[in-house]
Structures are given as structure tokens and as C-alpha cells.
Amino acid sequence: MEFLQALKNRRSIYNLGTNVNLSNEEITSIISDCLKYSPSAFNCPTTNVIIAFDEKHQQIWQITTDILKEKLAKKEETFTVAQNKINKFKAGIGTILFFEDTEIINELKETYAMYAENFSTWSNQANGMLQNNIWTALSQANIGANLQHYNP
Structure with missing residues (x-):
């Protein structure tokens, strides 16, 4: 039942901050364990992550801001709302970027041709x-998080 309680406790936290009781290394270790123990088709993980702290974390959100500013150049009010949200994300301790490794997906499609049409779905x-x-693991470590989908 601890697992179900962990799921119930996991919430989107939009007012992020840096008041965290774990080091960047300890946070990275939690994320690495999740990578190691999360299930994947044919036990071939196709998701990679980049963990950014400090200056790199700030740079990611500055790049996001710059791209949105360009895309929303004629919609100043919409950009202002987006920028206010981004500023809340920048206030956090770090950012995790998730990527699909298309090379692994394509290798799986070739190796297991009978299942080829399924590997993209299974990877997602x-x-x-x-x-x-x-x-959920970060929530258990008393670290607030939220999930954003920015992919300009």
C-alpha cells in the first residue's frame, strides 16, 4: 500500500524552489534507479534523460523562453502568460529532459521484425x-515537480 500512497501524494507543484534536502548527486541517483528499474519492451530501454542543474537548468528555460517569444511575437499577451509559467519552472532546482532513442527503436524493429509496428508505441x-x-520517486523524497511538454 506504500506504493498507492506514493501515487496519491504525487502532485504537480507549480511554485518550484531550491529548498531541497538532497544533493544533486542524490537526486541523480534516484533518477538513475528509476531508469534502471522501469519496465520496457524486450527489456531494452529506449528513453534517455538529461538532468540539468544550476546554470544548465537556467539555460534550458531561457532557450524555451526565447523560442516561445519568437513563435508568439504577434501574441504578446499569450507570451506574457507563458513567460510567467516558465519563470516558475526556472525557480526549481533542476530540469529533466526525456528523449526517445530512435536508434534503439530501429534496431529493435529490425531484430524483431514481426513486432516492428509496435516498438514506437511500446517506447512511448x-x-x-x-x-x-x-x-513519484521525487515526490517520495519531498521534491516537488511538474511535467511540461515543450518541444518547439
Whole structure:
């Protein structure tokens, strides 16, 4: 039942901060364990993560801001709302970026041709499970998080 309680406790926290009782290394270790123990099709993980702290974390959100500013150049009010949200994300201790390794997916498609049409779907499912596992594990460590989908 501890697992169900962990799922219930996991929430989107939008006012992020840096008041965290774990070091960057300890946070990275939690994320690494989630990568290692989250399920994937044929036990071939296809999701990679980049963990950014400090200056790199700030740079990610500055790049996001710059791209959105360009895309929303004629919608100043919409950009202002987006920028206010981004500022809340920048206030956090770090950012985790999730990526699908298309080389592994393509190798699986070739190796197991009979299942080729399924590997992209299975990869997305594994990615979702990993994201939920990391989010829940961070919540258990009293680290607030939220999940954003920015992909300009």
C-alpha cells in the first residue's frame, strides 16, 4: 500500500524552489534507479534523460523562453502568460529532459521484425512509465515537480 500512497501524494507543484534536502548527486541517483528499474519492451530501454542543474537548468528555460517569444511575437499577451509559467519552472532546482532513442527503436524493429509496428508505441509507453516513476520517486523524497511538454 506504500506504493498507492506514493501515487496519491504525487502532485504537480507549480511554485518550484531550491529548498531541497538532497544533493544533486542524490537526486541523480534516484533518477538513475528509476531508469534502471522501469519496465520496457524486450527489456531494452529506449528513453534517455538529461538532468540539468544550476546554470544548465537556467539555460534550458531561457532557450524555451526565447523560442516561445519568437513563435508568439504577434501574441504578446499569450507570451506574457507563458513567460510567467516558465519563470516558475526556472525557480526549481533542476530540469529533466526525456528523449526517445530512435536508434534503439530501429534496431529493435529490425531484430524483431514481426513486432516492428509496435516498438514506437511500446517506447512511448515505457517513456510514460519512466516519467511517472521518476515523478513519484521525487515526490517520495519531498521534491516537488511538474511535467511540461515543450518541444518547439
